[in-house]
Amino acid sequence: MDTVTAGLAKDAQKAGERVGLKADSIVIEGGKPLRGRIEVRGAKNLATKAMVASLLGDTPSLLQDVPEISDVDVVSRMLDAYGVAVTSPAPGELLLDPVNVARSHFETIDALAGSSRIPILFCGPLLHRLGEALIPDLGGCRIGDRPIDFHMDALRAFGAIVDKSYEGIRITAPDGLRGANIELPFPSVGATEQVLLTAVKAKGVTELKNAAIEPEIMDLIAVLQKMGAIIWTEANRTIFIEGVDQLSGYTHRAISDRNEAASWAAAALVTRGDIFVGGAKQQDLMTFLNVFRKVGGAFDVREDGIRFWHPGGALKPVQVETDVHPGFMTDWQQPLIVALTQAEGVSVVHETVYENRFGFTDALNDMGADIVVHRDGLESVTRRVPRRKLEQAAVVTGPTRCTAPRCGCRTSAAASATSSPPSQRRGVRA
Numbered sequence: 001m002d003t004v005t006a007g008l009a010k011d012a013q014k015a016g017e018r019v020g021l022k023a024d025s026i027v028i029e030g031g032k033p034l035r036g037r038i039e040v041r042g043a044k045n046l047a048t049k050a051m052v053a054s055l056l057g058d059t060p061s062l063l064q065d066v067p068e069i070s071d072v073d074v075v076s077r078m079l080d081a082y083g084v085a086v087t088s089p090a091p092g093e094l095l096l097d098p099v100n101v102a103r104s105h106f107e108t109i110d111a112l113a114g115s116s117r118i119p120i121l122f123c124g125p126l127l128h129r130l131g132e133a134l135i136p137d138l139g140g141c142r143i144g145d146r147p148i149d150f151h152m153d154a155l156r157a158f159g160a161i162v163d164k165s166y167e168g169i170r171i172t173a174p175d176g177l178r179g180a181n182i183e184l185p186f187p188s189v190g191a192t193e194q195v196l197l198t199a200v201k202a203k204g205v206t207e208l209k210n211a212a213i214e215p216e217i218m219d220l221i222a223v224l225q226k227m228g229a230i231i232w233t234e235a236n237r238t239i240f241i242e243g244v245d246q247l248s249g250y251t252h253r254a255i256s257d258r259n260e261a262a263s264w265a266a267a268a269l270v271t272r273g274d275i276f277v278g279g280a281k282q283q284d285l286m287t288f289l290n291v292f293r294k295v296g297g298a299f300d301v302r303e304d305g306i307r308f309w310h311p312g313g314a315l316k317p318v319q320v321e322t323d324v325h326p327g328f329m330t331d332w333q334q335p336l337i338v339a340l341t342q343a344e345g346v347s348v349v350h351e352t353v354y355e356n357r358f359g360f361t362d363a364l365n366d367m368g369a370d371i372v373v374h375r376d377g378l379e380s381v382t383r384r385v386p387r388r389k390l391e392q393a394a395v396v397t398g399p400t401r402c403t404a405p406r407c408g409c410r411t412s413a414a415a416s417a418t419s420s421p422p423s424q425r426r427g428v429r430a
């Protein structure tokens, strides 16, 4: 275990024992600067997609730097349900052997309902392997509607037929899959991955316009290229994919998790600490680093990672809008807002990607923060990203002293921000 987490875990365990909490609780005793070194893990937003890609190969794939997260467990179980042998030859490594891929039963698949959003990406690979894909109802963070209409429209353009009479989704391709011309209404990460994972083995050429170009997408393209795919990334968010008949397995180390890196950076700022994040990559964090610097944080980019620290003095308020890459990522606004509670003055954060991503601010307000969420955004604030219908704004006034909320009340609010009960996940709009 690395220095920061080892210290935290030990302190938390002691604090937990004092207040009589069980081992699966997280207890944080605040008021101390976080100092030390931590290694960032492989990206959550790449690892599971690379796992799905293994289904497309004729030979086993080896994925390295796989994070220990529940999505990886869910995708392993889903692969297992379709006959892919998933083993771990070494810590952080997964060997994925798709040689015995076979049809599954809806009951087996439905057991995974509501646990992750990744199963939707099994559609293309399963159609290529089996001519049929059974997908459980999706889960994922509870941050808005999260429809899958772009995915379904793209699959239909490839020639797939969607059957919605199931609790989840059944999709078939009786005439095989053909390359298509697709333009996404919004550069969706998931829908871009759906197109890539389907087009690589579809007959002919696929042109994808308005594609997402996040670093994790580029890493997935690298995985697919290692497998034998032919993918051209052109200017203006356009990607051409030339379908091939056969793909092999890959060996790949996942790109590092830029969201985890940004979270540690914000933790260094808010605790007036000093954290070296091993493996953090400047190229993938450029926009975050600009904002971090404007708030008053200091950083030093080194070959093996980035050191983030609070250089002393007051932090400054900022105005930020989330956006698709290369803009300020929507996943960064939560750790940033935590840091902004300690800035002197009024900050404004506009969320433009999801319609309900400020749920966590209730927890911060309970701890003493001053954050007001404007559900329809703020027209008075000059904007860089064009207004979207679903946008909201959080106005953060600081600095405020934050203290621990009464024991137990936070856990339920925090949990509701990241997972939804199955009843609310049913009936995903397609």
Ligand SMILES: CC(=O)N[C@H]1[C@@H](OP(=O)(O)OP(=O)(O)OC[C@H]2O[C@@H](n3ccc(=O)[nH]c3=O)[C@H](O)[C@@H]2O)O[C@H](CO)[C@@H](O)[C@@H]1O
Binding pocket: 044, 045, 046, 117, 144, 145, 146, 147, 148, 149, 150, 151, 152, 186, 187, 188, 189, 190, 191, 212, 329, 330, 331, 353, 354, 355
């Ligand atoms: C596992 C993973 O990689 N998750 C990331 C991925 O989520 P995910 O791939 O789900 O996010 P998308 O980029 O698809 O979503 C962006 C926007 O498009 C909308 N949309 C999307 C698909 C669709 O069919 N219809 C539709 O309307 C969504 O509701 C949202 O408003 O990208 C998000 C945006 O960078 C990140 O916050 C998530 O961490």
Ligand SMILES: C=C(OP(=O)(O)O)C(=O)O
Binding pocket: 117, 139, 140, 141, 143, 331
């Ligand atoms: C939205 C997120 O994840 P997912 O897409 O896996 O729900 C997230 O991690 O912020």
